[in-house]
């Protein structure tokens with residue numbers, strides 16, 4: 048409990064006095080610990096809550112209730128009321144009610160903070176699973192983009208599973224306490240009575256399990272099925288009269304057996320019973336039946352929630368699918384300062400889990416060090432897939448990818464990626480400041496603000512950043528976690544305004560987003576370690592001037608680097624490319640320079656002429 052209490056207290060709290068805002072630092076969660084510390088703490092807390100709120104308090108309340116009613120009963124029977132005992136029972140009962148209410152209030156107040164803490168723990172855990180550290184000490188869950196490597200459970204799912212498990216355990220404790228109460232109050236006959244209380248839920252469970260888990264053929268001519276249907280129909284309202292008059296006796300007996308047992312017992316041993324005693328037993332046996340039924344109903348979802356949490360912890364055991372070597376890049380065999388060379392030999396590639404045709408089939412080409420290569424082709428022809436293989440997001444399914452003449456998987460993937468700058472439309476902005484969004488292009492130089500400013504200039508983002516009130520410090524999507532507690536929905540309420548301000552987003556245009564991503568790429572380029580630049584149609588949201596400037600600045604960085612562009616636009620890039628690879632249906636249709644490909648009058652010439660004709664022909 049100490050653990051829980053201290054962690055909840057460490058959360059940011061918005062002052063209860065209006066306008067007062069105290070912000071404590073959210074503690075570091077024990078990141079990396081795979082031990083189920085949180086589930087255990089959570090279970091302790093949940094079970095403690097159930098123990099205090101449910102059984103023990105109810106047990107005590109009922110005991111007092113029994114005393115109170117017994118006192119009144121005796122008083123009425125004998126004409127002599129023990130006022131002291133009755134007052135004492137009333138005061139004890141009121142104290143108990145106040146205690147229980149305070150606990151409920153505390154629970155209601157604490158659970159959101161606890162939920163936040165648990166969710167944060169699992170967020171951290173999942174983050175570490177994604178960024179799994181390898182023995183080589185680098186960070187990079189290289190099969191991240193595989194659909195099957197995505198976690199099937201989110202931090203919030205984990206909280207829900209945990210919550211359900213704790214509730215289930217609490218339910219068991221509740222039932223146990225109700226059983227204890229029954230055995231306690233019914234003394235010598237307690238066990239038999241308790242058994243009868245359990246009979247209905249037990250019978251129902253056995254019945255429903257055999258019905259639902261059994262394998263049977265649904266066929267209207269099946270006599271057993273017809274019989275089952277008929278029996279099921281007997282529960283309909285129109286058979287209610289028969290139900291009441293006893294034609295469905297076994298069902299009635301199973302449900303009401305405990306009270307019938309006590310009724311018979313009461314008739315045979317009238318002195319053993321009081322009105323209070325029977326009232327309490329009736330109430331408790333009903334509650335017990337209900338809670339036992341709930342347990343049986345929830346037992347299946349309990350198993351599901353436990354396996355959900357097991358899957359979550361199994362994520363940390365997942366191994367990286369990408370082959371990773373230990374050869375550093377650049378190494379002795381690679382030529383430094385001339386750019387990276389690539390050779391694809393009969394490469395076929397299918398996306399993991401995809402049942403469609405291979406995205407690439409038998410693809411072969413060579414890009415020499417320092418070349419400017421342009422990949423063109425129709426939609427879905429495999430252009431982006433080639434970039435993903437070159438940048439080692441996937442391994443080829445068949446064939447080989449050589450980097451500087453050496454199979455790519457022999458290199459350390461971390462080293463290779465450090466030597467590659469990618470700029471695609473898939474890149475996202477991070478939920479961090481604009482400064483960090485750019486600086487993280489080169490994590491080793493995040494403290495160098497001059498370098499970050501230069502990258503912003505190159506990427507074309509400096510002007511619009513300068514116009515933002517907080518400039519480089521702007522957070523586009525602040526990750527505040529504010530939990531409203533009974534705050535009115537009135538938008539003018541100071542606490543609501545404060546909460547809205549905490550989570551206010553800053554919107555920027557698609558083109559501005561691309562400029563920020565471009566700046567991040569330049570930050571990477573300026574690290575001095577980049578030997579290959581891959582650019583995949585990143586300029587769709589840029590205006591013509593912005594696009595021309597961006598490509599001009601990228602080309603200016605060409606010296607000593609190999610560059611591969613994917614584009615649909617035929618212009619300066621294609622005209623000046625050292626090699627154009629024209630893709631069609633996952634295969635290389637042709638590859639050569641612009642002039643040579645036009646002479647061949649093949650796929651490239653066809654695509655080029657379509658665009659060229661748009662500028663030369665009149666619109667009719």
Ligand SMILES: Nc1ncnc2c1ncn2[C@@H]1O[C@H](COP(=O)(O)OP(=O)(O)OP(=O)(O)O)[C@@H](O)[C@H]1O
Pocket residue numbers: 398399401405406424425426427428429430431432433
């Ligand atoms: N993650 C993925 N999972 C399964 N199939 C994919 C995936 N990404 C792409 N594909 C499929 O692989 C094929 C090649 O896709 P790719 O994105 O490489 O084409 P592209 O030439 O870049 O297309 P575009 O010009 O539209 O960007 C397509 O049939 C596409 O549907």
